[in-house]
Amino acid sequence: MSYMVSIVGRPNVGKSTLFNRLVGRRKAIVHVKSGVTRDRIYGKSEWNGVHFSLVDTGGYNPSHNNLLDAEIIKQILIAIKEADVILFLVDIKIGILDTDIEISQLLRKHKKSILLVVNKVDNGKYMYHNTDFFRLGFREYYYISAINGSGTGELLDRLIEILKALGRKEIVEKEVIPRISVIGRPNVGKSTLINSFLEKNHHIVTNVSGTTRDSLDVLCKKWGYKCILVDTPGVRKKSKISESLEFYSTMRTVKSIEYTDICLLMVDAVRGWEAQDRNIFRLVEKNQKGIIILINKWDLLNPGKNCSIQKNFEIFIRKKIAPFDNVPILFISAKNKDGIYNILPIADQIFQIRKKRLKTNLLNRVMLPIFQKNPPPSVQKKLITIKYCTQLPTSTPKFIFFSNFPHYIKESYKRFIENKIRDHFDFRGVPIQIFFRKK
Structure with missing residues (x-):
């Protein structure tokens, strides 16, 4: 069982920006419009050799104005229950709102390891804003800028300490699954x-x-x-x-x-x-x-x-x-x-x-008689023949056919070849690519 870390906070405090920063790619949509993230979004992250799963959540809105707000809160509660550690994000530029206080009270009920993350400290002067984050009641808090990455190293160092203290060995998925x-x-x-x-x-x-x-x-x-x-x-x-x-x-x-x-x-x-x-x-x-x-x-x-x-x-x-x-x-x-x-x-x-690979001799044994019986239509009195075929060593089915006049072979005959391959070999539900080359 792997470690799980959830990012929680009210709308537009930078949860998705931090999520993207920690997973190393733009997986969650980041937009100036608040409330963009609705479902839980999962990603994988690693720091100092420790792997963990990261969960981005929708913005917590206690107003319950509509069905969607209520559903988002249900998703947030699931993410809180799943988490080993919670990153509680607040916005230093806006300061503490009543919603932040409500979220802090909710988090404490679940008795999880919680790190208060004060975001949008894009400039050092913000660290001295007279915003009393202490009254949220958390012992540990970290100043960061999710958008430029400052402060995230210290935050991750502490996060990994907590995860290691759990005494659980993380599992890194190595098998290839679809x-x-x-x-x-x-x-x-x-x-x-x-x-x-x-x-x-x-x-x-x-x-x-x-x-x-x-x-x-x-x-x-x-x-x-x-x-x-x-x-x-x-x-x-x-x-x-x-x-x-x-x-x-x-x-x-x-x-x-x-x-x-x-x-x-x-x-x-x-x-x-x-x-x-x-x-x-x-x-x-x-x-x-x-x-x-x-x-x-x-x-x-x-x-x-x-x-x-x-x-x-x-x-x-x-x-x-x-x-x-x-x-x-x-x-x-x-x-x-x-x-x-x-x-x-x-x-x-x-x-x-x-992933299927057809042996070249089998492919030629099946396909060459078909070409002899139904050769490509002649163009400009040129007799077109296909002399040899093979499957390319690629991750998806691609076949190459060698002909004396490959550029004269029409699209309709290409479809004919594909149909014959499908008739004789099982490629159900899988696209096939066919190429012609000069022999």
């Missing part, structure tokens, strides 16, 4: 699916579209499978990205796709397959990631479980995603957990398929 990103349009049920996998409310779920703004990852061990599940913000049409924050969220989803192994593309059954679903699918294909299409809320569209409706829906989607139509399509209800138990086994199969 990263599975749940992607799709806003409000299709991505967070609900992850909560159903974990059987707890790990992520905030409301009927408000766009609740998730960061990409959030969590270790999942279920039914004999282990993976990192990544919840992502919904990808909107460009014309609907009306504020910079939505743009950042969309880019975060795109980046999640780049750093994942398998994507679960969730589609709202009631709204049907739309152009934006196809755009997201092509983005996954372009990045050479494994993919499973999940038709969510199927219980609402087809409560009678009519097989012909399901079959027609599947045929329609496969026509839309052709030629890469050899993709698992599952009909589920994330809320009711219908059909979700097949997802991880199939994802594990696709993870293994992406």
Whole structure:
């Protein structure tokens, strides 16, 4: 079991900036608008050889003005309970507010190791502000600037002392396990699916579209499978990205796709397959990631479980995603957990398929007779032949075919080759790249 450190504080005190500073990359969105972080965001950090997990939380707002505020507070309470050490962040420029006092009282109830972190000391003169942080009642406090890093070394030194005193040996995950990103349009049920996998409310779920703004990852061990599940913000049409924050969220989803192994593309059954679903699918294909299409809320569209409706829906989607139509399509209800138990086994199969390497002699033995029977169409009276093929030693399936006139081979024949590879070898749910070279 690894160490867990949670960052807690009211909105806009710099929690996400400190989180990014400690994990070493811009994982959490940082914005001048307060209240940007809503879910718990996890990251890994290390200091002086000690590894620990870091949790960024939403800003604590005691007003409970809406459902979202109440859900954020639930997430903060979970982060407090999970933590071995809590970094309680306050803002030296604003000083102590009633909310800070309320948070301090809340933290003391949980009897955790707490370090008071006075942030935004971007200039030494702020250290002498007449702000009485002592009345928050904590023995240890540290002046830092999360934005430029000053003071964080001393803070980390003390944090590691506390963690070592726990007498628990941290575990550094060395085995390679698949990263599975749940992607799709806003409000299709991505967070609900992850909560159903974990059987707890790990992520905030409301009927408000766009609740998730960061990409959030969590270790999942279920039914004999282990993976990192990544919840992502919904990808909107460009014309609907009306504020910079939505743009950042969309880019975060795109980046999640780049750093994942398998994507679960969730589609709202009631709204049907739309152009934006196809755009997201092509983005996954372009990045050479494994993919499973999940038709969510199927219980609402087809409560009678009519097989012909399901079959027609599947045929329609496969026509839309052709030629890469050899993709698992599952009909589920994330809320009711219908059909979700097949997802991880199939994802594990696709993870293994992406690493598949075909022996060159086997590939040529299967493919060369096909080329002899169905050669590429002649161009300018030139007889085009393919003499040899091999799979490249890359992390995803890429094949190179040697021809006497590779530049004359048309895209339609390239698709023909891909279909024949899929007919003879199992590359279900995995994009294939094909290249032609002069022989």
